Amino acid sequence: MIEQWFPNVDWEKMWEATLQTLYMTSISVVITFVLGLLLGLLLFLTSKGQLWENKAVYGITAVIVNVFRSIPFIILIVLLIPFTKAIIGTIIGENAALPALIIGAAPFYARMVEIALREIDKGVIEAARAMGASTSTIIRKVLIPESLPALVSGLTVTAIALVGYTAMAGVIGAGGLGNLAFLDGFQRSRNDVTLMATIVILIIVFIIQFIGDTFTRKLDKR
Amino acid sequence: MILIEQAKKIFQTKNGPVTAVDDINLSILEGEIFGMIGYSGAGKSTLIRMLNGLETPTEGSVTVAGRTVSKIKGSELRKARQEIGMIFQHFNLLWSRTVRENIAFPLEIAGAPKAERDKRVNELIELVGLDGRGDSYPSQLSGGQKQRVGIARALANNPKVLLCDEATSALDPQTTDSILELLVDINERLGLTIVLITHEMHVIRKICHRVAVMEAGKIVEMGPVLDVFRRPEQLITKRFVQQVTEPEESKETIRHLVEAHPDGKIVKLTFVGVSAEQPVITEIIRRFDVAINILQGKISQTQNGAYGTLFVHLTGNASEVDKAVAFLDAQQVDSEVITYD
DSSP states (O other): HHHHHHHHHHHHHHHHHHHHHHHHHHHHHHHHHHHHHHHHHHHHHHTTSSSSSSSSHHHHHHHHHHHHHOHHHHHHHTTTHHHHHHHHHHHHSHHHHHHHHHHHHHOOOOOHHHHHHHOOOOOHHHHHHTOOOOOHIIIIIIIIIHHHHHHHHHHHHHHHHHHHHHHIIIIIIIIIHHHHHHIIIITHHHHHHHHHHHHHHHHHHHHHHHHHHHHHHOOOOO | OOOEEEEEEEEEEEEEEEEEEEEEEEOOOOTTTTEOOTTSSHHHHHHHTTTTTSSSEEEEEEEEEEEEEETHHHHHHHHHTOOOOOOOTOOOOOOOHHHHHHHHHHHHHTOOOOOHHHHHHHHHHTTTTTTTOTTTOOGGHHHHHHHHHHHHHHHTTTTTEEEESTTTOOOOEHHHHHHHHHHHHHHHHHEEEEEEESOOHHHHHHHHEEEEEEEETTEEEEHHHHHHHSSSOHHHHHHHHHHHOTTTTTTHHHHHHHHHHHSSEEEEEEEEEGGGGOHHHHHHHHHEEEEEEEEEEEEEEEEEEEEEEEEEEEOOOOHHHHHHHHHHHTEEEEEEEEOOO
């Protein structure tokens, strides 16, 4: 029956594209998490009244984050072509999509990290300082654990945005479901292929959302 | 144990500099429970935070347990802080950690090995009366239990000093009393020096040995709790003392009493320390030909003895009444004839 509804879908190709999307998403989520966490911590710690309060560092970081967050992703990919070529060696394929994906998503996640850290009760940080905790101890044992549910739910949102970004990257040659939908579906007027690629993307998004929600719920002891 | 010399703290704000702590000199003895009372904005929070270096004085010095907290920095300051416990109005527990893990946190900071931490946590859970709640999360505890965790956590590294920042202000009266009893118990058992700040005179009366009254960054009055209760000098101190000795309605009541008893005299007796237990009233009735009627009264216990006021109405022959008042004056009781004007 499925064959009837989707006569033009090449399942092997669809599966390959799904794996490419998952590959691009997972690698970029991991790196975005690390980079965004570091940037978010820097934003939080250098903001007013915090441990490393520093107007200049905060200002510069905030501007960089805002600029990269504001550039539409499709334009960002194009702008980054020389950079991508320099570090990946090519502008075609899944790996070539990674720099743009990470640079597009990390600032977005950094802001969410900053917001999550701001939600921490200031008194708890003060209590840790009063106990003689160093800043690195406060980061490891207070800031991250106390904001973990928000960090995870923020990562869920970012991961879903990244799935969307991979599809856009696919259109300009990065592979994956977006590429399949565009080349095999749209350009060859095979609507069933486009529809199937969309369904697979939706399933991926739902699974990410489900995993994220489950973790967030488990972690939150408030 | 604690020495504050000419401490001053000036905050730069948008509206110009604000002096939060203004030239304070203070010495607190080992084993003492020292209270600082004042309304919000009096500078008491800033002052108590100077004791563990959360605030540094703009001028002057702060010495705690032989360390000049106001001068040291970095790892030396962190080391010093491990010997100064602190508890907070809103407890400031980590919600992501269980009771045990919260209490173990300062031990982790101090680098104690796991086995030692577990042993110490068990002792502390017992000390603060939280047996069986070790694996609960803070969100599952009542306010009083949370503060007990706070106290256990503050005591984990065997500090020499415990700082209490409005530690009972978020608790109901009954829970407040149980936490105060725990603090007295710890003070007596461990010989721990306790410094607390509060805006409730009840807290001062209940557990403090000495009190300092703060207003606009300065200490305006200081002394043993009973003395301050007996002879408050400043207006602000009088108001704080009234919090515990006279219910709010008492001024009204006294006016009514004076109006209702135009004959004889109404005397306010203030009992301090030992005399609170002496049968002064019985003596008056025995010695003088007067009728005595107790109108209103309240006796409170403090750390160094009882304190209370009693309003009595004396009637009878005018000269006998005068003699009775003179007798009262000669006793260890302060008496004041109330007139209505």
